[in-house]
Amino acid sequence: MKGYDLLDLAVRNLRQSKLRNGLTTIGISVGVASLVAMLSLGVGLQQLATRRLAGSGMFDTVFVTSKQDFRGFDREEDQKDQHPENAPVLDEPARDKMAHLQYVTEVEPEVRVMGEIVYNGQTHFGFVTGLPMSARENEAFDNLQGKFFSRSDAGEVILLNDFAKELDPKNPKALIGQQVTLRYGERQPLATDSDNVGRPTLSDGQNAGNSNPASDTYGFSVVRKTQPLKVVGIIEEEPYGGMRTVSRGRIFLPVDLTETLNMAQFTDMRSSLRGGGKNYMTLTVRVKNPAKVAQVQDAIKQMGFRTFSVLDATKSLRRFFTVLDLFLGIFGSLALAVATLAIINTLVMAVLERRREIGVMKAIGASDGDVKRLFFAEAGAMGFFGGVLGIALGFAIGKAINIGTGIYLRNHQLPAEPVWILPPWLIGAAIAFSIVVSLLAGLYPASRAARLDPVQTLKYE
Amino acid sequence: MGGSIIRAVDGITLTIERGEFVALLGQSGSGKSTLLNLLAGLDRPTSGSVLVDGRDLAKMSSEDLARYRRNDVGMVFQAFHLIPAMTITENVELPMRFAEVERSERAQRVRESLERVGLGHRLEHRPSELSGGEQQRVSLARALANRPSMLLADEPTGNLDSRTGEDILNLIRDVSLSLGMTVVMVTHERALAERFAQRLVFLGDGKLISSSDPGPPAGPGFGLPGAQEALA
Numbered sequence A: 001m002k003g004y005d006l007l008d009l010a011v012r013n014l015r016q017s018k019l020r021n022g023l024t025t026i027g028i029s030v031g032v033a034s035l036v037a038m039l040s041l042g043v044g045l046q047q048l049a050t051r052r053l054a055g056s057g058m059f060d061t062v063f064v065t066s067k068q069d070f071r072g073f074d075r076e077e078d079q080k081d082q083h084p085e086n087a088p089v090l091d092e093p094a095r096d097k098m099a100h101l102q103y104v105t106e107v108e109p110e111v112r113v114m115g116e117i118v119y120n121g122q123t124h125f126g127f128v129t130g131l132p133m134s135a136r137e138n139e140a141f142d143n144l145q146g147k148f149f150s151r152s153d154a155g156e157v158i159l160l161n162d163f164a165k166e167l168d169p170k171n172p173k174a175l176i177g178q179q180v181t182l183r184y185g186e187r188q189p190l191a192t193d194s195d196n197v198g199r200p201t202l203s204d205g206q207n208a209g210n211s212n213p214a215s216d217t218y219g220f221s222v223v224r225k226t227q228p229l230k231v232v233g234i235i236e237e238e239p240y241g242g243m244r245t246v247s248r249g250r251i252f253l254p255v256d257l258t259e260t261l262n263m264a265q266f267t268d269m270r271s272s273l274r275g276g277g278k279n280y281m282t283l284t285v286r287v288k289n290p291a292k293v294a295q296v297q298d299a300i301k302q303m304g305f306r307t308f309s310v311l312d313a314t315k316s317l318r319r320f321f322t323v324l325d326l327f328l329g330i331f332g333s334l335a336l337a338v339a340t341l342a343i344i345n346t347l348v349m350a351v352l353e354r355r356r357e358i359g360v361m362k363a364i365g366a367s368d369g370d371v372k373r374l375f376f377a378e379a380g381a382m383g384f385f386g387g388v389l390g391i392a393l394g395f396a397i398g399k400a401i402n403i404g405t406g407i408y409l410r411n412h413q414l415p416a417e418p419v420w421i422l423p424p425w426l427i428g429a430a431i432a433f434s435i436v437v438s439l440l441a442g443l444y445p446a447s448r449a450a451r452l453d454p455v456q457t458l459k460y461e
Numbered sequence B: 001m002g003g004s005i006i007r008a009v010d011g012i013t014l015t016i017e018r019g020e021f022v023a024l025l026g027q028s029g030s031g032k033s034t035l036l037n038l039l040a041g042l043d044r045p046t047s048g049s050v051l052v053d054g055r056d057l058a059k060m061s062s063e064d065l066a067r068y069r070r071n072d073v074g075m076v077f078q079a080f081h082l083i084p085a086m087t088i089t090e091n092v093e094l095p096m097r098f099a100e101v102e103r104s105e106r107a108q109r110v111r112e113s114l115e116r117v118g119l120g121h122r123l124e125h126r127p128s129e130l131s132g133g134e135q136q137r138v139s140l141a142r143a144l145a146n147r148p149s150m151l152l153a154d155e156p157t158g159n160l161d162s163r164t165g166e167d168i169l170n171l172i173r174d175v176s177l178s179l180g181m182t183v184v185m186v187t188h189e190r191a192l193a194e195r196f197a198q199r200l201v202f203l204g205d206g207k208l209i210s211s212s213d214p215g216p217p218a219g220p221g222f223g224l225p226g227a228q229e230a231l232a
Helices: A003-016 A019-054 A077-080 A093-099 A133-137 A161-167 A191-197 A204-212 A255-261 A264-272 A290-302 A309-353 A355-363 A368-411 A424-451 A454-459 B032-039 B061-069 B087-098 B105-115 B134-145 B160-179 B190-196
Strands: A061-065 A104-110 A112-119 A123-131 A157-162 A179-189 A221-233 A247-254 A283-289 A308-309 B013-014 B020-026 B073-077 B150-154 B182-187 B199-202 B207-212 B228-230
Touching: A003 A019, A003 A368, A019 A309, A019 A368, A019 A424, A019 B150, A061 A290, A093 A104, A093 A283, A104 A255, A104 B105, A112 A161, A112 A247, A112 A368, A123 A161, A123 A179, A133 B228, A157 A424, A161 A247, A179 A191, A204 B207, A247 A255, A283 A290, A290 A308, A290 A309, A290 B032, A308 A309, A309 A424, A355 A454, A355 B061, A368 A424, A368 B061, B020 B032, B020 B190, B032 B073, B032 B182, B061 B073, B061 B087, B073 B134, B087 B105, B087 B134, B105 B134, B134 B160, B150 B160, B160 B182, B160 B190, B182 B190, B190 B199
Parallel strands: A123 A247, A157 A221, B020 B182, B020 B199, B073 B150, B150 B182
Antiparallel strands: A061 A283, A061 A308, A104 A283, A112 A123, A112 A179, A157 A247, A179 A221, B013 B228, B199 B207
């Protein structure tokens, strides 16, 4: 029997018992809908998380730390390395070398120091963070009030909204354009031993430390300084927040300014213990193209540093979503499994009801294969219609979820975001899956129909 | 094997010539329907052979048997066995679907078959809207659709009044004469069989009782060695 005849007869047979086949098809569609709704939720959540990461502006960024410092995320990798003390430090030459790596556009130190803002005679404590000019692209500045820094060494400051409220609880916005005073600790060479402020090599330092205690005078003074700053902007969230250090930055200065001010940092303490000169706690390496992040990351690892990028974060994120999708898929499949039983039931009923008809068809020339294929076609057609209907139903459920979460988020003063996304591949996959499942369900009824003995079925009147 | 084996057809040797009109007669349970089903390739003998044009149906695969039923045999039943959900046209078209006849050709052949049985109207009606005689005509048209060489009729008049039954048998005889078709008809109405068949075959308890030759040869193909059946 030719394909179109098969389909024609199948659809014709399905229309014979509209109610029963309709109900079965709706059963399939409920199964498909629950599967689609669940998987789309997984896809939507994953995209939401990815979007968050992308918005953080970190897809093109590699954070570099020295292995002398904190332990990294990857314990195993750390353990197989040499003793941390021998690891290279993040100093000026290393920074220079990184800046000249291929695809690297910018290497900025992370400056994070304690400071105080004096405003209206009141003193307010906060962490001061240096920001490169490229931070303008970060989504934290999407709803910046006021302006971004005019230059990378301008005497300007951007405040976190919370901090601005501390300064002026009634009208924090009025701060924009105001002068404030930053009080900070400046790192100064020791007055008695100004020659040593330079950067002796590490071996020099070690020699000095071990063999000549008299010259072990490395160190620096921290001297209180003030710097007048103009408030240019206020932001809601910390740029690159969360992924980095423990304390929350609330006062933002152009990074070059922080370097000129020579602010004393935590790491200075550590490097002075080792007799080293000035070095960095964290360097932020920006890559021209997110696709090259892995390559740059490898090059920096080769230099003996510890790196961290969003790639590392997304790796575990992806693993999480694979598991989530699996669970959502299993949950969504339950309804489809029930629908499968409904298909088997419906088709077995149809075989019983149409015994005579099957016998007649065989008597006038239908082969066992024809009969089998006819029932397969009926199962497949139910699967197809159920799949299409299920997509529509799942789409409606998803829309409802989106509207619901949208209302919830808005009630909590958060921007509404779609948590449920139906990608085109899922539409195709769901319909194909529905057809395949239906065909599997048709296996038993179809072979049962094919095995019917025409003589028996035609005998009784 | 147990002791309750029923031999529906037992030790029958019968040869039917091409173009012959044979009536199989006997009481119910005499094995005449089983013999017909064997000829139709719907059933297989446990032993022995059924030779049609030299091919042994007993040894064919089920796929080949289906092809044989589709192309070489047309069947008419006592209960008509039309598909109730299909129109007259669609019922006649059905065997051509299995035979994979091109769609363009089907309409022509449906019309041809229906004209042959004298049905030119109510073609889009369902079988239930037709009288018994009309339904049997449709059934006959369906049997002719694939232009078989053999027509097998199982009590074709059993559900019809005597007048209509005669009409149908007249029709079958005319068709078989004009197409040179072999007809094997199962019936228990001896009078009708004597009027229409060239040969009467009597069966009892699965055995051949007698084979008579009641009338003059009527078909153009009569006497030619063609379809033969032998059961041992």
